[in-house]
Amino acid sequence: MSAAVEFRDVTKEFPGGARAVDGVSLSVEAGGVFGVVGHSGAGKSTLLRLVNRLEEPTSGSVLVDGRDLATLGERELRPVRRDIGMIFQQFNLFRSRTVLGNVLYPLRLAGMDRARARERAEETLEFVGLAGHGKRYPEQLSGGQRQRVGVARALATRPKVLLCDEATSALDPQTTGEVLALLRRVNRELGVTILLITHEMEVVRTLCDRVAVMEDGRVVESGEVYEVFARPRHHTTAAFARSALHSAPDEPLWERLRTRHAGRLVTVPVVDGEPAIDALSGLLRTHGVDFTFVHGGVGEVRGRPLGNVTLELRGAPEAVEAVVAGLNAPARREAGVR
Structure with missing residues (x-):
């Protein structure tokens, strides 16, 4: 053009x-x-x-x-x-x-x-x-x-x-x-x-x-x-x-969230075309891990979803670690799960 x-x-x-x-x-x-x-x-x-x-x-x-x-x-x-x-x-x-x-x-x-x-x-x-x-x-x-x-x-x-x-x-x-x-x-x-x-x-x-x-x-x-x-x-x-946008928590907010939530906190970016958020529900089901939404949200940019969700994960320690490891697998690492 x-x-x-x-x-x-x-x-x-x-x-x-x-x-x-x-x-x-x-x-x-x-x-x-x-x-x-x-x-x-x-x-x-x-x-x-x-x-x-x-x-x-x-x-x-x-x-x-x-x-x-x-x-x-x-x-x-x-x-x-x-x-x-x-x-x-x-x-x-x-x-x-x-x-x-x-x-x-x-x-x-x-x-x-x-x-x-x-x-x-x-x-x-x-x-x-x-x-x-x-x-x-x-x-x-x-x-x-x-x-x-x-x-x-x-x-x-x-x-x-x-x-x-x-x-x-x-x-x-x-x-x-x-x-x-x-x-x-x-x-x-x-x-x-x-x-x-x-x-x-x-x-x-x-x-x-x-x-x-x-x-x-x-x-x-x-x-x-x-x-x-x-x-x-x-x-x-x-x-x-x-x-x-709904951004990931900065360090002061991250520390405040830690004092209020005893489980493992993770922030998962929601980016169109990146697989981390799509993998989340399957990983939670597979490993029997519960979660609570504690921060963030998803909006739209040019009709495509974009945002961050911060979750508290609760379950057996090895199950929680398996979910985090799954989110951080090499194929999903670009998504930047925290």
């Missing part, structure tokens, strides 16, 4: 030598949803702003639909920017304009005649669930409704690419879910490529096909979302994955 956005060894330095983006190479497939996750200061916001040339790269190339933005003059850049919508964390709406006026703004700026622009704006407001709200002002709306206006404004010019700058960070969990569902519709029904940045791994888990993890301006890990969650290779990635 062709790349909608491509970063080729991109670096961005600010005055004083601060390097916000350091040699980043990434490819965002057309029609996909690509997330960039990282802590504050990781460089993800700067990376996003390079896509529509709100920032200029110090070196390297940023290509949109195969065109190197640095080679485009202002006249050539203008239609490219119309193909790139952007939504913001703090909505960035005009307080003095109505909802309809906010959505009309980019259309009138693009030179669309008034009647056609109004029709397009009303269609877009209906798509985001705000039909009938056109005469209201931003202050009269909830946070979720304001973000929907932001999405409508970004979609009004029918962009090929939608940039999302921490689009749900200012929203409560329920509203976040609603906005993410809307963005899924934008991707699936309109075919818009979405490139989003966030520090919330839950957003990535819910929405994205692929993800890159940034730290100190560099991409430390990238790949298909399920694989990055299930088998993180970098400590920063592992920390983000734990924040969105």
Whole structure:
């Protein structure tokens, strides 16, 4: 599949030598949803702003639909920017304009005649669930409704690419879910490529096909979302994955569990395609071992199960050891039973 956005060894330095983006190479497939996750200061916001040339790269190339933005003059850049919508964390709406006026703004700026622009704006407001709200002002709306206006404004010019700058960070969990569902519709029904940045791994888990993890301006890990969650290779990635999944107990919790449970404690990862959890019930039956669930759980990432379950095993010592040995058999060792 062709790349909608491509970063080729991109670096961005600010005055004083601060390097916000350091040699980043990434490819965002057309029609996909690509997330960039990282802590504050990781460089993800700067990376996003390079896509529509709100920032200029110090070196390297940023290509949109195969065109190197640095080679485009202002006249050539203008239609490219119309193909790139952007939504913001703090909505960035005009307080003095109505909802309809906010959505009309980019259309009138693009030179669309008034009647056609109004029709397009009303269609877009209906798509985001705000039909009938056109005469209201931003202050009269909830946070979720304001973000929907932001999405409508970004979609009004029918962009090929939608940039999302921490689009749900200012929203409560329920509203976040609603906005993410809307963005899924934008991707699936309109075919818009979405490139989003966030520090919330839950957003990535819910929405994205692929993800890159940034730290100190560099991409430390990238790949298909399920694989990055299930088998993180970098400590920063592992920390983000734990924040969105039922994780294995850390050492303090492990010690607390030991004080409450006299049996043998084991944590078994639940990873699609790995055999440890599938073997568990058979091993328990074969060796006559009882168990109690004491921690963890299983969720879904991209429709596939992922999580950890920690169990207290009870039975004859040799039977319990046989279960643990079975879980840690060479064919299952990659699963990392503790």
